[in-house]
Amino acid sequence: MNEEGHRVAVVTGGASGIGLAMARQFVSEGMKVVIGDVESGALDIAVRQFQDAGVIGVRADVTRHDDVVALCEEAVRAFGRVDVVCANAGVETGGRFLDVATEAWRWVMEVNYFGVLTTARVAVPLLERFGGGDLVITGSLAGFASGTPFMTPYCASKMAVLGLAECLEIELRSCGSAVHVHLLAPGPVRSRMIDAERNAPAGVPIDEDAERRAFMEDFRARQSAEGLPAEDVALLVSRAIRDREFFVLPHHDRAVAALRRRLDWVENGVVPGSRVAGS
Ligand SMILES: NC(=O)c1ccc[n+]([C@@H]2O[C@H](COP(=O)([O-])OP(=O)(O)OC[C@H]3O[C@@H](n4cnc5c(N)ncnc54)[C@H](O)[C@@H]3O)[C@@H](O)[C@H]2O)c1
Numbered sequence: 001m002n003e004e005g006h007r008v009a010v011v012t013g014g015a016s017g018i019g020l021a022m023a024r025q026f027v028s029e030g031m032k033v034v035i036g037d038v039e040s041g042a043l044d045i046a047v048r049q050f051q052d053a054g055v056i057g058v059r060a061d062v063t064r065h066d067d068v069v070a071l072c073e074e075a076v077r078a079f080g081r082v083d084v085v086c087a088n089a090g091v092e093t094g095g096r097f098l099d100v101a102t103e104a105w106r107w108v109m110e111v112n113y114f115g116v117l118t119t120a121r122v123a124v125p126l127l128e129r130f131g132g133g134d135l136v137i138t139g140s141l142a143g144f145a146s147g148t149p150f151m152t153p154y155c156a157s158k159m160a161v162l163g164l165a166e167c168l169e170i171e172l173r174s175c176g177s178a179v180h181v182h183l184l185a186p187g188p189v190r191s192r193m194i195d196a197e198r199n200a201p202a203g204v205p206i207d208e209d210a211e212r213r214a215f216m217e218d219f220r221a222r223q224s225a226e227g228l229p230a231e232d233v234a235l236l237v238s239r240a241i242r243d244r245e246f247f248v249l250p251h252h253d254r255a256v257a258a259l260r261r262r263l264d265w266v267e268n269g270v271v272p273g274s275r276v277a278g279s
Pocket of ligand 1: 012013014015016017018019036037038039042060061062063088089090091111115138139140141185186187188189190191192193194195196199223227
């Protein structure tokens with residue numbers, strides 16, 4: 001706790017969706033919060049929602065190491081310490097494997113994987129400096145359930161995040177660290193994720209092909225029909241921090257089913273649909 005008795009959280013990608021809901025949850029628990037986001041307009045609107053809670057917004061692009069450092073330093077400058085860091089910023093793009101431009105692949109990996117990696121590398125020593133704390137990494141059910149067609153960059157990035165989070169947590173435990181990792185891996189959640197390409201840097205070509213558009217629109221419809229409220233997800237994150245649980249699985253049954261399916265694939269040596277008839 002800082003001198004005023006507050007715990008302090010930093011949330012990347014905190015201007016919208018799950019990140020914003022986590023910020024709101026932390027504020028409701030009396031924590032001080034610093035939100036980082038690449039989208040300045042959304043960041044200003046988000047911070048205005050918390051007028052009396054002293055939430056600070058910092059324009060920070062997680063693909064830039066210096067931005068992540070400056071974001072965390074702002075929390076220390078303003079509130080004296082950091083207890084929780086949420087490596088949450090993420091983007092998605094979809095399309096047929098060969099139609100997704102290399103630049104779009106790189107963008108998704110830069111934000112979803114290297115952005116998490118950078119945030120974790122800044123967060124672990126920072127949290128240790130203040131006696132330990134919690135690193136919440138936002139992965140996805142897509143990290144468990146591969147085999148989602150037209151989503152290869154996103155699925156690959158979230159599988160990489162799963163590997164990073166698991167290995168890091170095991171390493172921290174084996175070293176006796178007071179930093180704990182939590183992997184949030186939701187299925188559909190209502191947010192602006194389907195419009196993630198709004199944040200694609202100039203030079204990332206977005207395929208406007210009709211088939212791809214139809215896929216994205218179908219994805220949007222499913223997400224708004226099936227999606228959980230981001231607030232429900234944020235509450236589970238808060239409980240996982242309290243209870244020191246590694247996995248935060250808002251769609252627990254789907255995650256377990258996905259892992260069973262994977263085990264089946266491993267045991268049978270095939271991905272369903274990949275075997276040529278008669279072979
Ligand atoms: N919504 C879902 O169904 C769902 C499911 C599983 C996982 N997730 C994950 O949840 C996380 C949050 O996404 P969301 O659903 O709230 O979407 P969202 O688009 O509402 O929020 C994502 C936020 O990240 C910000 N952002 C994008 N690029 C950034 C960058 N380079 N640096 C800093 N901020 C950046 C965006 O401006 C936005 O405010 C992502 O990691 C996403 O992959 C979402």
